[in-house]
Amino acid sequence: MWWKDFSRSLDxxxxxxxxxxxxxxxxxxxxxxWMSPLFxxxxxxxxxxxxxxxxxxxxQMNPAYDPFHFASRxxxxxLLINGKYDYLFPHEASxxxxxxTWGASLDDKxxxxxxxAHNVSGYRNEMIREVLDWLxxxxxxxR
Numbered sequence: 218m219w220w221k222d223f224s225r226s227l228d229x230x231x232x233x234x235x236x237x238x239x240x241x242x243x244x245x246x247x248x249x250x251w252m253s254p255l256f257x258x259x260x261x262x263x264x265x266x267x268x269x270x271x272x273x274x275x276x277q278m279n280p281a282y283d284p285f286h287f288a289s290r291x292x293x294x295x296l297l298i299n300g301k302y303d304y305l306f307p308h309e310a311s312x313x314x315x316x317x318t319w320g321a322s323l324d325d326k327x328x329x330x331x332x333x334a335h336n337v338s339g340y341r342n343e344m345i346r347e348v349l350d351w352l353x354x355x356x357x358x359x360r
Contacts, residue, residue: 245271246269258290289320294325300331
């Protein structure tokens with residue numbers, strides 16, 4: 218049902234004349250980030266992803282909605298922002314495999330690590346700069 222909600226939201230945005238569908242980005246944080254391969258692997262209308270506090274789940278998942286089975290199908294550019302000491306998504310066991318499995322080329326992926334755990338709010342300005350630079354790189358400056 219979550220994927221349907223996501224897809225229907227994009228359906229609505231397609232009806233709006235003030236939305237540039239060629240510049241559609243997905244932003245997810247924590248739960249919304251690690252679930253993104255399910256959404257983006259099935260609906261190709263987003264042009265890039267910015268994921269914060271993300272990785273593959275280290276807990277047992279039902280294969281029908283395990284993001285591992287969808288991540289390689291997502292070929293849009295990825296900016297992955299994580300804490301180096303994240304306890305939910307450990308760097309080596311979770312973040313790195315997520316980053317490597319994502320279907321975009323290495324030139325279209327960036328993994329940013331901050332010296333923190335599952336919370337990057339202490340790096341707010343640095344994170345905002347990374348996101349804006351990523352969006353500007355792919356979509357050009359805001360108009």
